[in-house]
Amino acid sequence: MWFRNLQLYRLSEPFGLDPEALHETLQQHAFKPCAGLDTHRVGWVPPAGRDATQLVHATAGRLMICLRREDRILPAAVIREHVEEKAEAIAEAEARPVGRKEKQRIKEEVIVDLLPRAFTRSSHLYAYIDPKDGWIVIDSGTAKKAEELLSTLRETLGSLRAKPLAVQRSPAKTLTQWLEKKPAREFVLGDECELKEPVDNGGVMRGKRIDVASAEVKSHLDTGMMVAKLAVDWQERISCLLCDDLGIRRLRFLDLVMEQAAEVDADDALARFDADFALMSMELANFLPAVVDAFGGLDED
Known part of the structure; x- marks a missing residue:
């Protein structure tokens, strides 16, 4: 359940549905398996797993949802x-x-004949809505998949005013300055980076398990390359790759957080899910504002 990648969106207006009302609305687009000549189907399923019945899992005012996609496999x-x-x-x-x-x-005849007999493959995409702080956080490594969830949610709700996270400072320039000088307060450089030339089809330099503050890396910056991805640690609680598109990848919660999660006495899978979601969302509620502040704050325009 712990999110591994983040695509971040800001609510443009208050989100007024409580967990019960949101559940009832999502039921209108609950998941149904592929039938007939369907090439794929999408729909909402309980985020807490097969034993759960609610399409919304609410903890501390935050609302977890899950979109299931089923695709026909027809090579x-x-x-x-x-x-x-x-x-x-x-x-x-x-x-x-x-x-x-x-x-x-x-x-066309072959496809019509084979499609109903084709195997299917399912994937799940998780997200949570934080009405109080104005976030929609989607566990996806790509904006394309995140937009599919948002599009389905808009269709389900009738409307949803949300836009990708935008900040005041250029992420690429900010991350480059972190390598040239030092990172923002509370952040520590990790051991991975990706540099790109700021032109179409420009050169790319990727380094893993390296000293990103080394003279060798800085020599690439001297040629005009910019940081596209940079590994950082935050307060010894979270490590990740910050990206120039404001995506957050390879998110990992460190020992301080995981030890806190292990101390929670959860009697069953649902209780464990609830405890993990509560802790994860609380950590992200502190981490995301720190990221936004490091990039100069929200760009409300």
């Missing part, structure tokens, strides 16, 4: 094989070549 190679077999059979039976348009029609 292109399998389709091509069936198309070629059918085309060859027609060519032999009718002693004529099979043209491109006819092959396209055969392909």
Whole structure:
């Protein structure tokens, strides 16, 4: 349940639904498996797992939700094989070549025939809404997947005014200054970075398990390269990669936090989920403002 990557959004207006009302609304778009010729399906499931019944898990005013996506697995190679077999059979039976348009029609017939029998693969995307502090936090390494969850949530709710996190200072310039001089208060440099030339298709330098403050790394900065990703630790509680697109990747909660989680006496899986969510969201409620402050504060425009 502990989030590993963060895509961050700010609520543009107050979020007025309580857990019960949000649950009832999400039920209108609850997950249903693929049927017939569906290539995929998305819908809401209980974030606390199969044994839970609520589509919203609320802790300390924060609302956890989970989007399930089910995709049909129909490899292109399998389709091509069936198309070629059918085309060859027609060519032999009718002693004529099979043209491109006819092959396209055969392909469509093959897909219609195979799709209902194809295996499916499911994925889950978690997020929580923090109405008090104005955050939507999505556990995703890419903005594309996060936008799918937001789009589905907007469709479910009818409207949802939220926008990607924007800050006053350029993240790339700020992170570059951290390497050139020193990081912001409360942050400590880690052992990984990615530098890029600030031009299209420019060079990239990636370093892992290195001294990011070394002269070698700084020599790349002297050529005009900028930081795209930088590993940092925060207050000995969180480590992560801060990125120039304001995504947060490889999020890890350190020993101080995990020891605190282990001290909680949870009787079952649901109690453990609740305790972990409460602790994780509390840590992020302190960490995210520190990140925003390091980048000069929110850009409300």
